Amino acid sequence: MPTSDWPDVMLHVVSGKGGTGKTTVAAAxxxxxxxxxxxxxxxxxxxRQGLAQLFDVPPLPYEERKLAVAPGGGEVWGLAVDPxxxxxxxxxxxxxxxxxxxxxxxxxxxDFVTTISPGLxxxxxxGKAVELVRRKDKLHARPYDAIVLxxxxxxxxxRFLNVNTEIAGVAKVGPIRSQADGVMAVLRSPRTAVHxxxxxxxxxxxxxxxxxxxxxxxxxxxxGIVVNMTRPPQLDAADLALARAGDLPRxxxxxxxxxAGIGRDPQTVVDALVGEAADHAAxxxxxxxxxxxxxxxxxxxxxxxxxxxxxxLAALYDxxxxxxxxxxx
Amino acid sequence: MSxxxxxxxIDDPATRIIVCCGSGxxxxxxxxxxxxxxxxxxxxRVCVLTIDPARRLAQAMGLTELDNTPRPVVGVTSETGxxxxxxxxxxxxxxxxxxxxxxxxxxxxxxxxxxYQALSSSFAxxxxxxxxxxxxxxxxxxxxxxxxxxxxxDTPPSRSALxxxxxxxxLGTFLDGRFIRILLAPxxxxxxxxxxxIGAGFGLFAGVLxxxxxxxxxxxxxxxxxxxxxxxxxxxxxxxxxxxxLQDRGTAFLVVAAPERDALREASYFVERLxxxxxxxxxxxxxRVQEVRAPELSAEQCLAAAERLESSGESPLxxxxxxxxxERLRNAERQRRLAQRFTSAHPGVPVVEVIALxxxxxxxxxxxxxxxxxxxxxx
Ligand SMILES: Nc1ncnc2c1ncn2[C@@H]1O[C@H](COP(=O)(O)OP(=O)(O)OP(=O)(O)O)[C@@H](O)[C@H]1O
Ligand SMILES: Nc1ncnc2c1ncn2[C@@H]1O[C@H](COP(=O)(O)OP(=O)(O)O)[C@@H](O)[C@H]1O
Ligand SMILES: [Mg+2]
Ligand SMILES: [Mg+2]
Numbered sequence: 001m002p003t004s005d006w007p008d009v010m011l012h013v014v015s016g017k018g019g020t021g022k023t024t025v026a027a028a029x030x031x032x033x034x035x036x037x038x039x040x041x042x043x044x045x046x047x048r049q050g051l052a053q054l055f056d057v058p059p060l061p062y063e064e065r066k067l068a069v070a071p072g073g074g075e076v077w078g079l080a081v082d083p084x085x086x087x088x089x090x091x092x093x094x095x096x097x098x099x100x101x102x103x104x105x106x107x108x109x110x111d112f113v114t115t116i117s118p119g120l121x122x123x124x125x126x127g128k129a130v131e132l133v134r135r136k137d138k139l140h141a142r143p144y145d146a147i148v149l150x151x152x153x154x155x156x157x158x159r160f161l162n163v164n165t166e167i168a169g170v171a172k173v174g175p176i177r178s179q180a181d182g183v184m185a186v187l188r189s190p191r192t193a194v195h196x197x198x199x200x201x202x203x204x205x206x207x208x209x210x211x212x213x214x215x216x217x218x219x220x221x222x223x224g225i226v227v228n229m230t231r232p233p234q235l236d237a238a239d240l241a242l243a244r245a246g247d248l249p250r251x252x253x254x255x256x257x258x259x260a261g262i263g264r265d266p267q268t269v270v271d272a273l274v275g276e277a278a279d280h281a282a283x284x285x286x287x288x289x290x291x292x293x294x295x296x297x298x299x300x301x302x303x304x305x306x307x308x309x310x311x312x313l314a315a316l317y318d319x320x321x322x323x324x325x326x327x328x329x
Numbered sequence: 330m331s332x333x334x335x336x337x338x339i340d341d342p343a344t345r346i347i348v349c350c351g352s353g354x355x356x357x358x359x360x361x362x363x364x365x366x367x368x369x370x371x372x373x374r375v376c377v378l379t380i381d382p383a384r385r386l387a388q389a390m391g392l393t394e395l396d397n398t399p400r401p402v403v404g405v406t407s408e409t410g411x412x413x414x415x416x417x418x419x420x421x422x423x424x425x426x427x428x429x430x431x432x433x434x435x436x437x438x439x440x441x442x443x444x445y446q447a448l449s450s451s452f453a454x455x456x457x458x459x460x461x462x463x464x465x466x467x468x469x470x471x472x473x474x475x476x477x478x479x480x481x482x483d484t485p486p487s488r489s490a491l492x493x494x495x496x497x498x499x500l501g502t503f504l505d506g507r508f509i510r511i512l513l514a515p516x517x518x519x520x521x522x523x524x525x526x527i528g529a530g531f532g533l534f535a536g537v538l539x540x541x542x543x544x545x546x547x548x549x550x551x552x553x554x555x556x557x558x559x560x561x562x563x564x565x566x567x568x569x570x571x572x573x574x575l576q577d578r579g580t581a582f583l584v585v586a587a588p589e590r591d592a593l594r595e596a597s598y599f600v601e602r603l604x605x606x607x608x609x610x611x612x613x614x615x616x617r618v619q620e621v622r623a624p625e626l627s628a629e630q631c632l633a634a635a636e637r638l639e640s641s642g643e644s645p646l647x648x649x650x651x652x653x654x655x656e657r658l659r660n661a662e663r664q665r666r667l668a669q670r671f672t673s674a675h676p677g678v679p680v681v682e683v684i685a686l687x688x689x690x691x692x693x694x695x696x697x698x699x700x701x702x703x704x705x706x707x708x
Binding site for chain 2: 017018019201202203206234235236239248249252253255256257259260261262263268269271272273274275276277279280282283286308310
């Protein structure tokens with residue numbers, strides 16, 4: 001069994017360009033981390049019920065719920081954080097203001113604050129993630145061995161994680177300040193890793209490169225890069241090169257097509273096969289370029305194949321096994 | 330299922346606005362640019378408003394000058410037509426709205442306000458709102474001086490296509506909503522009855538916010554609200570005018586989707602919503618479809634032939650090519666099934682398919698190729 005590349009990490013933040021597989025990878029990673037008897041919390045913060053959809057369960061309330069069992073007896077729990085509820089929780093925690101919270105909500109003020117002030121919303125959400133990381137029960141045991149956060153996309157991730165430094169700029173002293181400092185300390189520590197998902201395409205890779213640079217600049221710990229939905233080349237390197245150059249041996253192919261007895265006109269079949277090979281080779285070449293750009297970022301890279309049958313629980317287990325084999329968990 | 334005739338749409342002088350919408354990454358920007366180029370090369374005087382072009386595409390279109398105004402695209406071949414393009418600068422557009430609605434002194438107060446600065450650069454929905462605002466401006470300019478007879482609009486990269494239609498409303502609701510009025514009430518000295526209750530509630534709220542965010546933010550907010558009070562009507566009217574423009578018969582929405590479950594689901598929502606709001610739907614662009622050459626060779630046939638060749642030891646290369654073909658067929662088949670779900674739910678919506686090119690679309694040549702495909706002309 002390979003060992004994990006992230007033995008000290010408790011908070012795995014999964015970001016990436018929209019649609020590249022953040023939610024899917026976060027779920028697969030949670031299963032991988034849970035396998036062998038661990039308890040992992042999978043948390044979503046965008047109010048989209050992506051976890052419920054993925055695990056095919058009714059919408060999650062703002063409550064920790066068991067979502068799935070992992071291979072070897074582990075458990076994945078889920079939590080869909082609702083910014084409004086989190087605000088009320090926060091008010092209670094710091095100001096004993098839960099009842100006032102109800103009045104504020106009726107006025108539309110809570111809604112106002114959580115939608116209009118993205119900064120405050122992010123304070124609440126990151127605060128919740130860190131609370132889970134730090135939580136200990138009465139016997140000082142940790143209820144969760146790891147937390148996986150299905151985070152906002154690359155374009156917003158640095159701001160999201162860094163929001164508590166802005167608070168520190170506003171609140172000089174007091175409970176808010178120490179809370180903000182505490183959250184930042186965890187997010188900047190080796191106990192956190194921010195992983196980025198990408199595809200082997202120009203725009204997602206560009207976003208990944210920009211994201212890594214921004215995170216580093218903000219002194220946030222960049223984790224691994226998950227290259228998702230890859231399709232293995234169907235031809236070997238030599239044939240790919242010939243296909244690109246338009247030099248595939250047409251005679252040989254034609255003889256084989258005739259021998260196999262397919263198609264009415266061997267010429268059209270050869271044209272089609274050679275044309276498709278050229279497309280395929282061009283695509284593989286683009287992917288190689290993008291893969292090199294990813295490698296040049298100098299982070300651990302994990303790859304997950306495109307599963308053409310779609311993503312259900314069985315597929316998530318498959319992906320989680322691959323992540324474990326590749327050392328991400 | 331009918332075919333979406335792009336050339337008929339762009340050649341019709343009655344078509345004045347084309348909006349490309351859809352969920353993220355499906356090809357909205359690419360489609361908008363390709364349609365703009367094609368229309369220009371067929372004689373229209375076009376302005377393309379892009380939001381977030383890929384870096385190389387932006388360079389190819391000369392979108393390096395970030396001055397928030399359309400510039401001619403170099404390399405367009407047309408005798409009578411022309412193509413101008415711009416990339417939306419959200420903050421700048423917002424600033425311009427503020428400036429055009431208030432005297433210089435008041436405008437400066439607003440622009441300098443930290444709360445305004447946060448709102449104009451990060452409020453969810455500002456980008457959508459400003460895209461609409463810019464569209465309104467471009468349209469007004471072309472009505473005034475006839476610079477353009479067709480405006481093609483890209484939409485922001487939101488996860489939901491509906492955001493484009495909903496966001497302006499949301500920002501509008503915020504700007505003249507109940508809460509803002511509450512916020513203003515104490516300043517206006519509403520001291521009795523309901524005013525007092527609201528005032529008291531506000532005081533409590535202000536106390537909480539002051540504790541959490543510091544007094545500064547709140548007074549900034551109050552100052553902002555006070556300063557823009559006179560502009561609310563203006564904001565609202567403009568958003569409403571642009572919304573009406575979108576319902577105009579001269580507008581056509583093109584919904585872009587990739588042949589994937591999520592993207593097609595978003596496309597469905599959007600089509601239904603357009604219908605509800607009485608907005609003219611041009612059709613669906615199904616982008617990045619797997620191309621199959623020689624579709625008459627079935628996957629089973631190819632796999633069986635590959636098997637035979639493999640056991641006879643003849644041409645391992647051909648074995649691989651046949652398997653590649655089979656895989657593409659299967660992928661195409663999967664996409665076709667997904668697309669069919671959309672078309673059976675929306676049988677009246679014209680559709681055009683654009684194949685996935687092997688490489689990203691990053692120059693005018695690539696845009697022309699996409700334009701040909703959109704028009705149903707295989708190149
Ligand atoms: N390895 C894979 N193989 C096949 N399909 C995949 C794979 N990974 C993700 N998908 C599919 O791709 C789509 C996007 O994935 P997902 O929802 O996880 O992305 P996301 O980054 O969370 O998106 P968003 O930005 O909308 O939150 C989903 O339909 C998912 O099922
Ligand atoms: N038909 C196509 N074939 C190949 N690449 C495409 C095609 N359509 C779009 N692309 C590429 O996909 C990426 C995303 O397209 P873009 O138009 O920016 O999407 P959106 O604006 O919807 O987010 C770009 O790199 C673009 O070049
Ligand atoms: Mg997601
Ligand atoms: Mg775009």
